Amino acid sequence: MHGAGTAAERAATVEDFRHNLASVQERIAAACKSVGRDPSSVRLLPVSKTVDEARLRLAYEAGCRQLGENKVQEAAHKAEALADLPGLRWSVIGHLQTNKAKVVARFADEFQALDRLRVAEVLDRRLQAEGRGLDVLVQVNTSGEASKFGLPPEEVEAFVRQLPAFSSLRVRGLMTLAAFSADPDRVRPCFVRLRELRDRLRQDAPDGVAMDELSMGMSGDFELAITEGATTVRVGQAIFGPRATPDSHYWPG
Numbered sequence: 001m002h003g004a005g006t007a008a009e010r011a012a013t014v015e016d017f018r019h020n021l022a023s024v025q026e027r028i029a030a031a032c033k034s035v036g037r038d039p040s041s042v043r044l045l046p047v048s049k050t051v052d053e054a055r056l057r058l059a060y061e062a063g064c065r066q067l068g069e070n071k072v073q074e075a076a077h078k079a080e081a082l083a084d085l086p087g088l089r090w091s092v093i094g095h096l097q098t099n100k101a102k103v104v105a106r107f108a109d110e111f112q113a114l115d116r117l118r119v120a121e122v123l124d125r126r127l128q129a130e131g132r133g134l135d136v137l138v139q140v141n142t143s144g145e146a147s148k149f150g151l152p153p154e155e156v157e158a159f160v161r162q163l164p165a166f167s168s169l170r171v172r173g174l175m176t177l178a179a180f181s182a183d184p185d186r187v188r189p190c191f192v193r194l195r196e197l198r199d200r201l202r203q204d205a206p207d208g209v210a211m212d213e214l215s216m217g218m219s220g221d222f223e224l225a226i227t228e229g230a231t232t233v234r235v236g237q238a239i240f241g242p243r244a245t246p247d248s249h250y251w252p253g
C-alpha cells in the first residue's frame, strides 16, 4: 500500500495537477459513498514536501489552497517564496523541535503533530507575541512502532486536559500515521484506535477544545482511513508523483 506503487505520474503541468486532484477527489467520493458519508466531510490536504516552488505554483493554479509540509524549514522557505499567492495556507504535519516553534508561529495556519507540552508552551508564547492563533491536532502513535512520533493513546486524555492553558492554540482533534504495511488488517486497527479515542475524548472535552478532526490516511491508505472516519487525508504522491526521498528521512527508525 505504501511507496511508489500508489503514486501518480510526476505532475509537471497545471493539467496534470487538475487531473491528479480530480482523480484523488473521485477516490475520496467513492470511499465516502461505500460507507454512506458525505464527501464534503473529508478535507484533502495535499502534501508538498520535496516539491519545488515552480511546481507548487502549478498546483496552486490547479486549485490547491492549502499545503502540508513535514519539515519546518522547508515549509517556511516555501511560504516565503509563495507569499504572493493569495489565500494559500500552510499546514505543518511533521515533528517539531522547540527551537523551531517560533518559525511555525510566524507562518503556519495549522500544526498537526503536537505531542509535547513543552512545544505547546513555546508555540503559545510565540503566537501571543505574533498576535496569531494556530489550529492544532494532537499526534497519536497508534501503531506502537518506535519510529513514529506521537503520544501513546493512553496518555492523550491527560495531555489534552492541559491544552486550554495555551489560549493561542485552537485544538481541533487528532492525527496519526498508521502502520506502514500493505496489509489492511494491520493498517485498519490504527485508524479504528484513533477514531475510538476521539469519540471517547469528545464526551468530556475541556472547554475550548474541539475533538472533531481525525487526520489519518496518506496516498497508500486514504480510502481505508475514510471508511474508518477520517475527516482529513494527507496526500502527497498521488497528487505530485513519486518522491525521491525515502520515508525514513521523515520517520527515522
Ligand SMILES: *Cc1c(COP(=O)(O)O)cnc(C)c1O
Binding pocket: 003, 047, 049, 070, 093, 094, 177, 217, 218, 219, 220, 234, 235, 236, 237, 238, 250
Ligand atoms: C509525506 C507525508 C504524508 C503523505 O505521504 P504520501 O505517501 O506522499 O501520500 C502524510 N503525512 C505525513 C505526516 C507525511 O510526512
